[in-house]
Amino acid sequence: MAKAFDRNELLDAFDEIGKAAVANETQLHLAVYGGSALMLASNFRFSSEDVDVSELPKPLPSWLVTTLDGIAARHGWSLDWFNDGVVFHLSRTATLTGDHLEFGSFPRHGGQPGLLVYVPSAQYMLALKLKAVRVLDPTKGRQESEDIRNLLQVLGITDPAAAVQIMGLYFPRSAEDSSKQLFLLKQIMKKPGKLDAPEYPVRNL
């Protein structure tokens, strides 16, 4: 079976990237999205298959390629385990300071930080989930529905229109034609969430 991502292994990998950045006299500021962000910052996701990050420098500096490839080889992860393919789907209005929260600096145990990791705010994460709205997908629909339910609960949203309003802050064109989201949100909200108290940071950690 493929080697699964584990939260601690991911944090160790961030430590390694942070140390390599310091050794190369630089500092990376990266946001993490999708399942990895939920795995890092929430209490309702425990695995992910790769790490979707904000735009990486192009070409990748050789020290970063060496570090990422070394981590992949040691853990049995795919060579593109750390990739910025998600950038294409991000909001053009979201900013790093306004719509993300600092998750942590790496390496974690003192010394100069070489990697600062951010996660999207709960609002922005909800907007990303609603724009994609993959809740009917045959393989991941249930997990997507549960993620949305948890984020709605974290934000205290009980009205589909309020959720769509948040999506509109980040994706105004998608919100203009939001009948699909409204219809599906009503379906999602019919079912109670599995957790009594889902957690996701609403302010800096």
Place this chain on the structure above:
Amino acid sequence: MRPNTLSETYDRIMDGETVEKAFAEFLDRFYALPNASERSAALADEPQLTADTHLNALAGAAAEYLAKQYEADVPAWSFGAGRRLAEPWFTAEKPGPGINEYLWHCSPAEFRWRNIFTESQPFRRASQRDWR
């Protein structure tokens, strides 16, 4: 490492991997393949049949749908016995008249003829650049 083929994806599911994770990793691999011949190869081998008839039909639908979307060869096994459901499967958490009707209309043909009713663009991943 990610599964290289749909068949390997089902081997991992049978070994205890979740359907969601096994498919996600396969799709990330599939969408990164550079040409039609490699995509055809990723779909060519028949996945093992499982005790779950939904999963068996889903393999057929996935192979036919991905092949047509990405100009690969549709494997003959995808039309075989066990790759179509006797009863409809609506991929909603809580099927009901409204959502079932919605799925009935938007499900791609490769799913619909197998009695699977799902969203109009199944298997979307961030690694895929041609959806918004």
